[in-house]
Amino acid sequence: MSDSVAAWLILPLGIALGWYIRGRPGRPGSPGAADDDRPTAEAMAGMSHLVADDPDQALAALLRVGEFDSQAVELHLTLGALFRKRGEVDRALRVHEALVERAPLRPDQFDRARYELALDYLKAGMIDRAETLFEALSQRGLHVTSALESLVSIHEQSHEWRRAIDASRRLQAVAAQPRQAITAQYYCELADEARRAKNLDEAQRLALRALDEEAGCVRANLLLGSVLEAKGDRLGAIKALRRVPEQDLRYIPEIVEPLLRCSEAEHQLPEFLEFLRELDAEDTVSVSVLAQARLLRETGSNPARFLAESFAANPRWALLEELLKVIEPPQDESMALAMNTLQEALRIAASARTRYRCTSCxxxxGLLFWQCPSCKQWGSVVPADDRLTPVKT
Ligand SMILES: [Zn+2]
Structure with missing residues (x-):
């Protein structure tokens, strides 16, 4: 429901609520009821305040009404949800808190009111209260899928990865949703925390645990490569990094630097080039050229010509960036100045290129996020196409 639709519905809903309470058979103020017409007056006052666009006064009047039957409760629940939808969380909270505190409600309506209240708390940033309610509802098997989805979201936001794993497993069982890939990301988050804390053995164990959960987890092998390299096990790192293309070819650019580093240190650059040739993938063009340029540099040759020819055949940003690093300025002073200006302009253009892209949103x-900062999808950000393409007009 859009916000504008929610805005339009508030007024008729308030009128319906006021009318309903006013007209209930056997209620005070309705035909044949007792003389005490206070609830009716308050309901009608609520209605008129809503008509006058004075929601706070309207709410105060409506919530003073003595008892609700199930239809009135439904109307209040809908009204509260609409307030929240409009971003008026304080008003939604007042409606739902009044309902929860106003026993007795039917058990299903009491639980629904608690669920709506939990959503209000979440939107208001009262995370602890929201979490307590969602946990209670999920334990009772009520609104369990929505409650667990909210709990997963809360634990993700607070970086409580072990609790996220627990909620994710429960959600997978209840909703029959395959969530192994996301659970593996939580293990990777834990592994990354351990790596940053220099607890490399624990980081290795958790990265392997992520792979147990989801064999296709690229991030786990990248982490494993990083951890094993830090532990001095470069051959182990090479083995882990080489598994990445088997999992997802799009992430090949991510293994270039660590694989080059480890292969150089282990005198395995020819094996690295052979590995790239065997991959024979479009994405390996830049990687292969960069590795060969590195080999040329190691043997004392300037790879500028090789890079220029490779760039002409395959115009890629990575090759342009490398070429800019190795071009030597001409002898002529004015030409050197012109070349320097050109290099700097191209460096700026290269640095501004799209490096990663979310396949979801x-x-x-500019960085590889494992959870997209915008759409919150896990594993949706991938290295962008490295090709230079003409600007479309
Ligand atoms: Zn996204």
Missing amino acids: GLAP
């Missing part, structure tokens, strides 16, 4: 972040 299209965001183009």
Whole structure:
């Protein structure tokens, strides 16, 4: 429901609620009821305040009404949800808190009111209260899928990865949703925390645990490569990194630097080039050229010509960036100045290129996020196409 629709519905709903309470058979103020017409007056006052666009006074009047039957409760629940939808969380909270505190409600309506209240708390940033209610509801098997989805979201936001794993497993069991890939990401988050804390053995164990959960987890092998390299096990790192293309070819650019580093240190650059040739993938063009340029540099040759020819055949940003690093300025002073200006302009253009892209929402972040900062999808951000393409007009 859009916000504008929610805005339009508030007024008729308030009128319906006021009318309903006013007209209930056997209620005070209705035909044949007792003389005490206070609830009716308050309901009608609520209605008129809503008509006058004075929601706070309207709510105060409506919530003073003595008892609700199930239809009135339904109307209040709908009204509260609409307030929240409009971003008026304080008003939604007042409606739902009044309902929860106003026993007795039917058990299913009491639980629904608690669920709506939990959503209000979440939107208001009262995370502890929201979590307590969602946990209670999920334990009772009520609104369990929505409650667990909310709990997963809460634990993700608070970086409580072990609790996220627990909620994710329960959600997978209840909703029959395959969530192994996301659970593996939580293990990777834990592994990354351990790696940053220099607890490399624990980081290795958790990265392997992620792979147990989801064999296709690229991030786990990248982490494993990083951890094993830090532990001095470069051959182990090479083995882990080489598994990445088997999992997802799009992430090949991510293994270039660590694989080059480890292969150089282990005198395995020819094996690395052979590995790339065997992959024979479009994405390996830049990687292969960069590795060969590195080999040329190691043997004392300037790879500028090789890079220029490779760039002409395959115009890629990575090759242009490398070429800019190795071009030597001409002897002529004015030409050197012109070349320097050109190099700097191209460096700026290269640094501004799209490096990553979210396949879910299209965001183009400058870093590889494992959870998209915009759409919150896990594993949706991938390295962007490295090709230079003409600007379309
Ligand atoms: Zn996204």
